[in-house]
Amino acid sequence: MLVECYDEKGAEVYEIIIKQIFQDLVLGTAVDDLKAFVNPDDPVFILAIKMKKTSTVVEFKDVATFTYVKENDITSIFIEDENYLPNILKRLWRMxxxxxxxxxxxxxxxxxxxxxxxxxxxxxxxxxxxQRRIYDAIFRILPEGFKIIKDMSTKDIVAVVATDELIMDAWIEKANVYISELENGM
Known part of the structure; x- marks a missing residue:
């Protein structure tokens, strides 16, 4: 984890805030690395987080067996993995x-x-x-009032530039550097 700030005390405070929020949301083991930039002089906050690899998507057929009986015009679904039942019911109730x-x-x-x-x-x-949990953490970490946000996320990296003014090109460049460093393991 790298928290860059021209004010050393500010960097320490933000590092503590980030660690606390990650602990609260149980994200520590799901993140490979993190880079942040805070500048009190220019109101900017840049955060780039590299996610660890996750398992693949789970389709309904992976956890259930389907049978259609034409005479009754009913599809019966036998749930083989009960752990997914809440997700299954939630999805079906939406449909x-x-x-x-x-x-x-x-x-x-x-x-x-x-x-x-x-x-x-x-x-x-x-x-x-x-990704949803990481975005939740980011919005908890961002300074209050930083409502102008540019999402620069890529495949495995969640990255944002936030400010309360117009986003400057130099900040976007810095975010791109962070993304590149995280992608290359630097």
């Missing part, structure tokens, strides 16, 4: 009303019609979940 989802027991869900296309429905996306 159908709760009345359309029949759950006779903990492991079985029945839906009218041929719903075999649901097999490819994404149930869990660990990378997206991690």
């Amino acid at each position: 159908f009303s709760r009345d359309e989802i029949y759950q006779p027991n903990r492991f079985t869900i029945e839906i009218s019609g041929n719903q075999m296309n649901l097999e490819t429905l994404i149930i869990d996306d660990p990378k997206s979940n991690l």
